[in-house]
Every structure is written in structure tokens, then in C-alpha cells.
Amino acid sequence: MSILMVANCPGCGKVFQKNLRNLCQDCVSNLQNEFDVCDRYLRSNRKATTEQLSEAVGVSVKQIIIWIKDKRLPVTDYPNLTYPCNSCREPIRQQEMCYPCRSRLTKDIREMQEKDGSRVQQGFGFRSRVGGRF
Ligand SMILES: [Zn+2]
Numbered sequence: 001m002s003i004l005m006v007a008n009c010p011g012c013g014k015v016f017q018k019n020l021r022n023l024c025q026d027c028v029s030n031l032q033n034e035f036d037v038c039d040r041y042l043r044s045n046r047k048a049t050t051e052q053l054s055e056a057v058g059v060s061v062k063q064i065i066i067w068i069k070d071k072r073l074p075v076t077d078y079p080n081l082t083y084p085c086n087s088c089r090e091p092i093r094q095q096e097m098c099y100p101c102r103s104r105l106t107k108d109i110r111e112m113q114e115k116d117g118s119r120v121q122q123g124f125g126f127r128s129r130v131g132g133r134f
Pocket residue numbers: 009010011012013014023024025026027028
């Protein structure tokens with residue numbers, strides 16, 4: 001007996017047999033078509049921005065961003081493809097956040113760790129009681 005794994009397609013809501021791409025066959029081929037259209041448009045409009053591309057081909061900015069992050073649309077080839085930083089919405093082209101936000105975050109984390117570190121040292125005297133190891 002084989003068990004069919006079925007789910008509602010997140011693209012169109014239809015019930016479909018689960019697969020690796022987690023989309024029904026219709027949506028997979030639609031998406032492939034959309035990608036081909038984007039790809040073709042970019043080949044003749046290398047300088048297009050994400051918004052221009054979205055408007056020109058009728059594919060949502062959200063979907064285009066997924067392709068940029070997947071590196072299916074290589075930003076090295078297309079200088080104006082960007083997406084907003086997770087933190088400040090500045091246009092970026094790699095990772096989830098722009099450089100200033102990332103360095104601010106690293107600094108915050110470091111400060112937090114330093115604070116934690118000093119707390120651990122202060123509390124060291126009664127750690128043996130709390131931990132119950134000794
Ligand atoms: Zn579907």
C-alpha cells in the first residue's frame with residue numbers, strides 16, 4: 001500500500017500530491033514560465049530595477065526577490081536588482097540586512113554578550129549551589 005502525501009498547493013490552493021518543490025504541477029510550470037519571462041526581459045534590460053522588472057513582466061516583486069535570494073537571478077549580472085533590508089528597508093543585494101544594520105546588530109550582540117559575561121562572573125560565587133554539581 002502506498003500512502004499519497006497530499007496537501008493544498010500554497011500557490012493556487014488546489015489539492016496536490018506533495019513533491020520536492022512543494023507546489024502543484026500547474027504552479028511549477030507557471031512559475032517556470034514567469035521565470036523565463038523575467039530572464040528574457042533582463043537579458044535585454046540588464047539595468048532594470050526589481051520594480052521595473054515586476055511591472056514589465058507582471059510578476060510580483062515578492063517572487064522576484066525569492067529568485068534574487070536563490071541566486072537564480074544573479075545580481076552580478078543585473079546591477080539594479082535589489083530587495084529591501086529586513087531592518088531598515090534600504091535596498092540591498094545580498095544577505096538579509098544591509099551592512100550598517102548588520103554591523104549594528106553584531107555590536108548589539110557583542111554588548112549583550114559582554115553584559116552577560118559580567119553577570120556570570122558576578123554570580124560565580126553561588127553557582128555551585130544553583131547548579132548543584134558539587
Ligand atoms: Zn498550485
